[in-house]
Amino acid sequence: MPPRRCPCGTGLPLDECCGRLHEDAGTAATAEQLMRSRYSAFVLGDVGYLLRTWHPTTRPPSLDLDPDVRWTGLDVLATTGGTLLAAEGRVEFRASYVRCGAAGAQHENSRFVRDADRWHYLDGVSRP
Template identity: 50%
Template sequence: MSRRPAKPRLSPTAACPCGLPGTYAACCGRLHQGQAEATSAEQLMRSRFSAFAAHDEAYLLRSWHPDTRPAAVEFDDGLVWQRLEVLGSTEGGPFHSEGTVEFRAHYLDGRETGAMQENSRFLRYEGAWVYLDSLSLD
């Protein structure tokens, strides 16, 4: 029987991976632990990036719209999410019901660096922001 590698853990005192100033505990960690909810589509997107960095499957599934949510999240144990750039957004604020966030996520895969760019769509579902899907950037 093979053992699955231990999931990455984020120290509460480490800088938050989402790129905002502050520690993980004071930033995205509060959302991951259920102590706060995202107040905007961008905040949810940033917290989901941090959840990918931490391999926090429970939070990712909880923050995914039920119509598009997968049964599980598969993490690539060789991929390390390093930093996030928010490139732009539309709507997604406290008085909106939907929004988009375009971002570039930088990673390290072994010794090679890379980045993925996406324009994600978010909706309010039962009062909370959730990830719906991504739009083509073509």
């Protein structure tokens, strides 16, 4: 049986892509890589990873994922900053989902900051 592909859309096996970040076997090198790994965590229901990668100044005390949402795809639309040496970055994305049989999408412009050599999700603005 072939290895499971990573939900983030890179085409790589999960354990060579976002899975290693989820298991704390590495850290995201860029804001986009963190965003992709967070999308994969939503797909896989990994609340712990989502909370660990959320900046402490904006992180909620808990997170409940909607069990009726099935994430079906990710499109990264644009990135600004967020490179290996940057301190801040933005990633605009569209994440497709199905909820109770109806298709939808979350379109967001997310902000990320590097703190102590680790990227963290700061916040995001939803777009129509």
